[in-house]
Amino acid sequence: MSAIERLPAEDIPDNGLLRFLTCGSVDDGKSTLIGRLLYDSKTILADTLHAIQRSSARRGLDIVDLSLLTDGLQAEREQGITIDVAYRYFTTGTRKYIIADAPGHEQYTRNMVTAASTADLAIILIDARKGVLTQTRRHSYVAHLLGIPHIVVAVNKMDLVDYAQETFDRIHDGYLEFASRLGITDVRFIPLSALHGDMIVERGDRLRWYEGPTLFEMLEAAPAIHSEHVEKFRFPVQYVCRPQDSANPELHDYRGFMGRVESGELHIGDRVTVLPSRLESRVRDIQVLGESLPRAVAEQSVSILLDDEIDISRGDMIVRSDELPQVSRNIDAMLCWLSESPLDPRRKYLLRHTTRDSKAMLAAIAFRVDINGMQQQPAERLVMNDIARVSFRLAQPIFADPYAESRGTGAFIIIDESTNNTVAAGMILGIASGDSG
């Protein structure tokens, strides 16, 4: 574990926010687990509980079906499955959580990808009776590809295997073997019963052989940090503020470059370079609502004012002059294809990266990943739920970092302009330099 975890608690007054998702195969108990977590942490309020009690009774169940807490759509309740992500919230004394309950069905993998893209931690559920299934592998792989730093494998339904340690150990060993082939290193295991509540908030007394922390304790201890890398300052410009208020001399020449810091830090006085123009300037001020901040940190939304009058618009990026990103029109990436209509190699798509859009064409599919054998296969085209290594050629250059170093400047989506749908999620592996366009 990293040293951050060992920081004494008093150094972390507000532990901020942790986003996690539950994923894994169909019916492994993801929604039930979240219901249990909310129930046992006393987050469910009385009227919500009454409503799901009534609903459970109407469905002829003799116990409360906690999955109804997140399966909120009519179609989900009718079929007893999760179709799309549900977001739930809870707070402990030190931390606020945003939970995403992802669907297990293969058909809805794209919704799991949606949930995973913003998560800091993934709980991958495995049904103790069934062990590692194809969807377990697929979700593990997606979680890994999307760079979720912490993975917890929860072996659920231990009540149905008499809480047997052998079963847990067997699944543990099998998963580790598969995970190491993927390169997943930070993974922790826990046995539990979402239905009965063992090892979630309370330890229960049926899993005495397990000595690790409860699920709740793991969540409380997980550091909410995205990147293990030294972060470079990246500021995609979203919007330019030019009040052009001729009555107010102070605002007459005001130009604020508005955006959110994707990574790194910026201080007043720093030398910056603007891309794609490569013009340089110095940070005159960093502002929020008229107040001046000495610095801007990652995930903060601010306005940046520069010393020189430079033409900057949405889609440009401000970086520190000593930390330039790669600039290129050719990218290599891992791609999750999410659309029912297959990737058509002859078509042009729109590639959206930070605040920048560019037309893009597929240059090559290096391989498609076979989820079962984790093997690389040749492919001519990609269909829904395929994961592949591809390269794209772009009409405009982008300013990017490898996704492994920076989520914010390594991620992109593909939009099909004929439908306006988001059809793929991409993670940049590398970008060919020397072609700055």
Place this chain on the structure above:
Amino acid sequence: MSTAKLARVTLSHLDWLESEAIHIMREVAGQCSNPVLLFSGGKDSICMLRVAEKAFRPGRFPFPLLHIDTGHNYREVTDFRDRRAAELGERLIVRSVEDSMARGTVVLKSADEPRNKHQSVTLLEAIEEFGFDACIGGARRDEEKARAKERIFSFRDEFGQWDPKNQRPELWDLYNARSFKGENIRVFPISNWTEIDVWQYIEREKLALPAIYFAHRRPLVRRGGGLLPVTEVTPARPGEAVETLQVRFRTVGDITCTAPVESAATDVASIIAETAVTTITERGATRLDDQTSEASMEQRKKEGYF
């Protein structure tokens, strides 16, 4: 383990939520050609206006404000709405369900029925009238189980319908606000805020609120498990005992279906303390119209509701 890793400053949860909301509003401004912000005078939309100030000042907001008025609003709230828009110097558009009734596009079953769901019609008419391509709303995912499922940028077809089984993937913070003419994107910058986050934000930013959010005495009757204010549009029924109680509203909406809760909280800090230990959700306590069926919110959203 390098020290650079430890150097990363993480934002407090409230700062993070605020920053996310600012980012979302700026994406709307950057991607959409004719957006609008729905402002009701309620606490969630009051927070949104603060976020909009942080997102766009010293410039003007790149969108007007729009209120869909049911005609069943508390005066304190509509007065507040007008005052706030004037203070900010931003354009406020009001479109009224009663105009839709006059046009015949909203037909009531009974004169005093709740008009919440009829707002959809008036909203869609306003969208068409002005050609809005995006509507920024203050809905939160913690409010209701169907809302918990909705994207931050939520696509609506030309009939204003939400298709919960076929939502666009929404990855990282790369939002897709694209739509064709006649279609519409609903954007929810405070999706990830909870009721208590809203109150904490109001406290931190010292935001003014309509007076009915704070404990005050008012005449009420007990009906259908809730407390119903006695007003011009909601008189006591024969045989009902009118009581005067100290109450506050957790949410403000259509008078006929928004119930207050008993409370002694006269300032934001006391409201936060009460909210932290409440046993009833915001809607459970206050929205008499949501309790009619298990899926009433989902149904309304499919029909074009916020």
